[in-house]
Amino acid sequence: MVHLKINNNEVEVEEGTTLIHAARAMGIEVPTLCYWEGVRPMNSCMLCVMRDSNTGLLHPSCSTVAQEGMDIETDSGDVCEARKDVLELTISEHVGDCEAPCTHTCPASMNIPVMMRQIYEGDLDGAAYTVTNGLVFPGTLGYVCPAPCQSPCRRKSYDQTMEIKLLHREVSEKALIDNPELLDCPEDTGKKVAIIGGGLCGMSSAWVLRKKGHACTVFEKEAKAGGKVRALTEEELPKGVLDAEIDFIERLGVKFECGTEINGNGDLEAILSEYDSVIVACKGVAKPGGKIFEAKEHKLDVRAVGNGKTTGLWVDKYLKSVEIKPEPKLFDSKYGKLDKKNLSKLLENKTALDIPTIEGDLVDARVEAGRCLHCDCRKRVSCGLRKWASDYGAEKKKYFASETPDVRILGSGNVILEPGKCIRCGLCVAIAEKHGEDIGLTFANRGFDMEIRVPFDHSFDDALKKSAAECVEACPTAAIAFRNVEDVQSCHTTTLIKLTR
Template identity: 45%
Template sequence: MPELRINGLPSSVDVDATVLDAAELVFVEIPTLCHLKELEPEASCMLCVVKNVATGELIPACSAKAIDGMEIDTECDEVQAARRDILNLLLSEHVGDCEAPCTRICPAHLDIPLMLREIELGNMESAAWIAKRDLAIPAILGHICPAPCEKGCRRAQVDEAIPIRDLHRDGGRACSPSAPPKSGKKVAVINSGAAGLSSAWKLCQLGYTCTVFDEAPRAGGTLRDHKTLPMAVLDAELEWLAGAGIEFKLGCTISLHTISEEFDGVVFAGTESSGIHFADAFYAEEHKLAVKAVANGKAAAIALDLFLKGEAPRSGDRFDSKVGKLRESELQELLKNCATDEQAGKPATHVGHPAAAGLSAQSEAGKCLHCDCRKPVSCKLRKYADRYDADQREFPADDRGRIQLIGHNESVVFEPGKCIKCGLCVKITKRAGEELGLAFVGRGFNTQVQVPFGGKLQDGLKVVARECVEVCPTGALVFRNAEVCLYH
């Protein structure tokens, strides 16, 4: 029975075990992209490299046999640098946006394509929930936001930008307030403008019992000064937030002493010029652009939450693969995501989709190109790009690959530009005895995963479509509507 050390921890394994098995036994995580326990290792991605201390070599942990007396280092600088290079190389060939351009531009980071998919399917309550979750006050913003997201909308290259602002303005009312489960901790938010409301709602979503204090007799702060905002809309949104469990204490001041006695934490939402300062408070700056104030409120709430949990502050920016400007042919590919020919901007040839019933919000939402990735949370490539601080521009390609969608009108979609050729789907379809399955076709750089003999995706994935989507480490194989992205 080989006995070895992983980062100094003794591990004793079976004779056939690998270094990866030995690491797992002592709870040391080694990143992998192409590994699946029950399948023969290929070491094709090489992300699992570790250092054999005795020889100084970097070896793939998934296929290197565990040898008696081995000393393995899984996280030294050399290993980290090698993993970063491996990720940068994979990303240099990678064609896809983790986030849609509209979501990137929205200061409050509304998951726009996800909301649009729900509207298009007629799931208005779920769409409203996404708008509430991300924007706190979607109906108010629907009246006063200058909609920077629409300026970045790719649909404008075809005809017009999607009316995102109108859709969250009208749709935001469709869900009833529900109070998330509480953690037992109490927090205070000082002031009830857009930043304060957003902080309070985020803290409420994170499980805190939240009280908003304001000297003014009515909540809303400077939102009440907006001439284009109907006060009934503001009042309805405040009522919704109160219904979700936020307590408002208006027309009163609160002392520092009371805060420290009664609350676990506090967010002060205001402007520098307000002259009021709370030591130890997390600060959410109000902004003349209400959507920026909402973003500031969310950020302060997240910072307070991390502080109260004893976790280190972190930047909200995740790794984000970017395609940049689309070619005409790529725009045509993304147009395949539109459910009907009418929505894609072509003369209608068929009816039957909900949007064809003349429901205009659904029809507008149906024009979305769905520029985002469907695995923004579970993608392992993104996760490790974050962890190892990868840089997609480190090895720039002379001519980047093209966006291509295969199986766009089926439930599973394949995007070759996001495939890292790990081979897991190929092995799984083979093991399951799929009639056609998936296979590597071509040679060298031109190798691609395909259904053999020019078959359709659905013909290759008759038995194990779900399994293939689940093991695919990237957004190359996805379900059309499966992943819900939970942002912080």
């Protein structure tokens, strides 16, 4: 047995145990990008380094065997700074979008690219789930939203922007109202929330909270809920669209008390005594504080929905006695504006599709959705580089590579490779070797020009007949991926989805 210290704790391990295994056995989280169980240590990312205070040296813990008398620090200041430097050097030449430009500019944070792929694959029920999670009122916003998400669409500089607004409207009309799965809610929590103000903002808060299992009642002074969009003309917004979506929220279990104006301390005190929390989604009723929260209406209807959703999530935390604080800021890699050369390369791997003919407000939905370039990452939730860069506060612009890789997507089959996202960890090469692939993968070139290649110009599908699934799972950045598999996150769940025609 070998005796050593890890973070000032006396530890005894078997001979041959690596530092990473010794630390993880103690419950210590050790960051890695190039380490994978069952594969020889690659020693390429150096993110797992630990410091031996006896010598002052940093060691890659994935390959360093524990030695008698070591005094190991796993998260001291020196160790964390070294890891941060590693991450900042790595991301300086990382080329790829974590989130698509359209998602960045949607005030309600809808996962637009996933909606596109679900429509293209003919999964309207899945698309209905996505647009409802994102917009709450996808049909109404399909008429009144100014569609800020369409402005940064990369297709705009090639042919024309994606018709996102018309697509989520069409999904709403075809699949939303008759989709019973969208009415599923968790078991009631026993908590009651009053929402004062029945505009899109207040109703969005109610939708989020009901989906969390809380009982919700919306108080609206007018005869019908809807707020300012209720005043729009039939041409601007058919009333049947708004009414159907409000009816859907009622079927979810939200109660509406219309024609009920809440004024003065007396009305408010009565509500405060009956409900566990109150959301004020209109002006002049009460200031936020204690169990009163404010959901700000906005002249931009989609922004009002986003504000309502955010307030709903805050109140859910309050009801669960969870500290209310801003969500941690995630590292967010961006392509930025692509020049014609790189845009053309991004389009090379995309099936050529004609621009659909738009007659009035009708869109050939699957053809239009098929034009989406899949700008977002296939591991936007589980990407190792994103996680550790976020945790260590790595700065994207700390270092600048003299040359960054071009935007490319290689592979015409089920397995694809994006060289700009590859950190050259070597895991896919080693995993293919472990599985005894006839072709496998290899490193080509040297130094900064080194990249992963398939030997002899074979396809990735041919190269990874046995090991593709493990290579995709192990890849820390989704540089190597299945074309139609990705992880996605809604406000309720994180799941792996497979999009297959």
